[in-house]
Every structure is written in structure tokens, then in C-alpha cells.
Amino acid sequence: MLRDMTLGQYYPANSVIHRLDPRVKLAGTLVFIISLFAFRSAEAYVAATLALVAVIRISKVPPKFMMRGLKSIIMLLMITVVFNLFLIRGTVVVRIWKLTITKEGIETAVFMAIRLIYLIVGSSIMTLTTTPNNLTDGLEKALRPLNKIRVPVHDIAMMMSIALRFIPILMEETDKIMKAQMARGADFESGNLIQRAKNMVPLLVPLFISAFRRANDLAMAMEARGYRGGEGRTKMKPLVYAHRDRMAYLVMLAYLLVMFGANRIGFAARIFGLS
Amino acid sequence: MSIKIEHLNYVYSEGTAFEKHALRDVNLELPDGQFIGVIGHTGSGKSTLIQHLNGLLKGTSGAVYYNGRNIYEEGYNKKELRSKVGLVFQYPEYQLFEVDVFSDVCYGPKNLGLPADVTEARAREALRLVGLKEKHWKKSPFELSGGQKRRAAIAGILAMEPDVLVLDEPTAGLDPKGRDDILDQIQRLHDERHITVILVSHSMEDIARYVERIIVMNRGQVMFDDTPREVFDHYRELEQIGLAAPQVTYLMHDLAARGWQADVDATTVEEAAASILKCLGR
């Protein structure tokens, strides 16, 4: 139930994707997302699909796991599809009472759905193959230039990594407290909205208390070990680009070129009426 | 009237990289009125097993019968089951949430739909049973010490007056006196009300002293299921799975090895003392 959340859920496996430098994966995700929005011909989407499938295969993460992230946006997805389907004007295909479905509507709806799904799956690959710590390390290093304009990059990265680290712990804790209260006859499922909100109190109070206790303990432990922020702090495993990382950047460039090409073909085909 | 477990398997996170087969083909009969100890190394599946007894976890395969009825049956009343099989979790003090201790103990019976006066009477009795002084009853649970919180949490389950009381390491982190107090109270409860008690513990001394039957878990399987004497006879095998017999078992075996007529089956200090005195001819 709560465990279905993929965000920040690392899936351990032994693959090239897992070993890549987190900065490469961040850049790759960014490139992929931008490409989804920049190019919108069918040909370009075929290329994007191939790239996505290839990366999923290489990452050795079961596709089931990628799909799990989609559950959380299923409502958004449906709303998007329905709105596009019925509200876009154009050549009418089907007419049901006062509602019309147009050719353009179907096209846009399918397009938007694919775009959203790819967006989630694409970013899931990054979070599934990168440990949260590694990810924030990558972010910290990639964003370091912002230090110059007084953005506390290190502190933000530290907060992020702690927050990410705590998600599974808090989920486990929630599970435990829920069970303990259910053993005392608590009921988290039935009743109207107000009743249900009330029933959550025995879950939320211990959860908050435990979260604060943990935060307190952690702060104390960090201080006891001499943590004083990013100033002069070095890394045990500094991020260094390896050969495979440079190759990955090349692959990304190639991907962009292919997308660009595919997009051109798409446009040319449309302009000359070949499609 | 009993609990019966048949071919129970449980797998955490089935079908993922985190898959963990926590219980393997467990078969047990837990008749009414027994005082049962469950031991096993860390991660052997003790907590997983006991969460099946009140239906908090549903076996991946297999069945659990309570008083002859399969609890996985369609429409089985889980809430009622949970009032009959009271489960005190490991570190139960983290489940406290009410404004004061007394209201927290009332939470369970209140959920059973009992009238306010019965609820309060039960809460008072449960709090007395666990030995929590009256001056603490109106305090916030968070003002109590760790051991006092533990008692309050145990009272929260006792107030539901279960027929089967399951305790997951109720004495972890308590001082020796607090530990004996709580276990003595539980034994008294068992003797007076004839309820079934299932005690998960890492302390062989506690187990030897209170229980009449020991279930040893090893890697999700039941390894031994017998009286303490029989189980501790296998102390070499217990050591191999990271457990041990009570200290006196070792002492008695050492004495026997040196030619004494010591009773090697003694499992408690009292029994050992009696046997040694007999050897000395007193």
C-alpha cells in the first residue's frame, strides 16, 4: 500500500546504468524530458520509445517496478485524456449525445498520455538505479556553481539526502504503528470522511513524535561527530567521471541527433503530404 | 478452543528484489491455557509468526484456524479476532498517543464498543495489573520513563481482556526488577484467568522460568517444539543457531562431566540448587 511509492526507492541490481555517475543520469533524465517536449512528431516518439525500452532493458530493473510509479498519476492521466478527448475541436469522429470526439482530440489525448507516462517512467529509471545518497551527491556537485550566488547548495543537498533517507523509515514506522493500533481494534478503513480523519489520530500522533525523536537523535549524532556544514568538508568517495560516463554523454548526444533527425523526417513527410 | 496453524508460509515483498521468505511451512497447535515461549535468533521470523495469530498479516499460503474457523475465510470478523487474541508489539511504547495514560489504556476497550463505565473499570484493572501507580494515570504518556511507558502499553492490550495474550519481547530494555515484575504479573494472569500466553523472548532464563512449552524458530522454520527440558537438552544445536541454554544447564552439564550426580535437565536456578544440595547430601 504505502510501499508502492517508487520515488526514492532504490532497486539494487548490477548494471551499467547503476554504475553510471549520478550527474550523467541527472543529465540523461533532463535530456530525455526536454526531448519529449521539444520534438513532437510520431517518428521522434518512436525513437524515444526505443531509447526508453533499451535503457530499461540495460538497467535490469523489472519493468513492473517502473510501472509502479504510474499508479500515483493514474487520476491525472485519466483527467488529461478525458479533457483532451472531448474538448478539442476539429473533425468529428464520434458523437455521443452532446459530446463529440474529434480526430485532433484523439491525437492530442494519446500524445499527452504518452508524454506523461514517459516522463514518469524516465525519471523513475533515475531514482530506481541511483541510491538517494548518490543522487544528492550528484546534485550537489552539479549545482556547485550556484554557491557563487550564495545558494547554500551543500545544506540543501544534505537536507534532501536526509529526507530521502527517512522516507522508507517513516513508511516502515507507519506500518508498524498502524498494525499496533489495529491490534487494539483501530479501524482505518471504514466510516465517513470526518470519522476517518479522527481515526487517523492514533496513527499520526505517534508517527510525528517518532519523527521528531529521530530528527533530534540524528542532529545530536551529527554534532557529536563534528558536523558543521559544508565548509571545508571533503568526500570519502568523490565523484569522478569514468570512461563509461563519457560514453554515456556521447550516447545522449547521439540520441538528441536521432530525435532531431526523426523530427525532421516527420515534418518533411507532413509538408510533402507523404504520411 | 485453540489456535491451529497449517502449512503457513509468508513472503515479504513478494516478486521484488527485496523478497524475503520469512516463514516456511509452519505447523503449530496452540491449545487453550498454555504458557508458550517462542525463541529464535534475530530475524528468524518470530514477530512475523505472531502477527499471523490475530490476522494482521495474511499468510502467502497456508491457513490459521481460531476455534476451528479459518480466519482467512470470506467475511471473518478480524476485529473480533483481534479482541480475542491480544498482541503486544515489540517496543509497544511507540503506539501511545492519548493525552493521558488512562485514556490511552481505554482506547482498546472503547474500540470494542463497550460502555464507558466498563471501559474505565477495565482500564483501572489493567493499569493495576501491570503495576503502574495511580499518580501516573493522568500524566501524559510522554512524561513517563521507558519502563513505565512499556507497562502502560501492555495495559492497553490487557484492558481488552483477550483470551490469548501474545507478547513480543515485552521486557527488552527493562531493568531486572521491572522484568520480573511484568513477567510475574503475566504469570499470575495466566494462572488466574487460564488465558493462553505466548511469550517471545531472547532471555533463556525468562523462558525457562515461566513457560511450559518452547517453540524454537530458525530461519522461518519451527526447529523444536517441546518442553523446556527437552529443548534445552539440545543445547549444542541451539548454540549452532546462535542461541543458548540457560546458564544453569551449562553448570549442570559441567558438574555431571566431573562425575557429579547432577540433574542435567534442570532449567531454573531453583531446580539446579535443589539438585546440587542433594549431591552434597544436605
Ligand SMILES: Nc1ncnc2c1ncn2[C@@H]1O[C@H](COP(=O)(O)OP(=O)(O)OP(=O)(O)O)[C@@H](O)[C@H]1O
Ligand atoms: N516489513 C518487512 N519487509 C520486509 N522484510 C521484513 C519485514 N519485516 C521483517 N522482515 C524480514 O523477515 C525476517 C523475519 O523478521 P522478523 O521480524 O519476524 O524476525 P524476528 O524473529 O522477530 O527478529 P527479532 O528477534 O530481531 O525481533 C527478517 O529476515 C526480516 O529482515
Ligand SMILES: [Mg+2]
Ligand atoms: Mg521481532
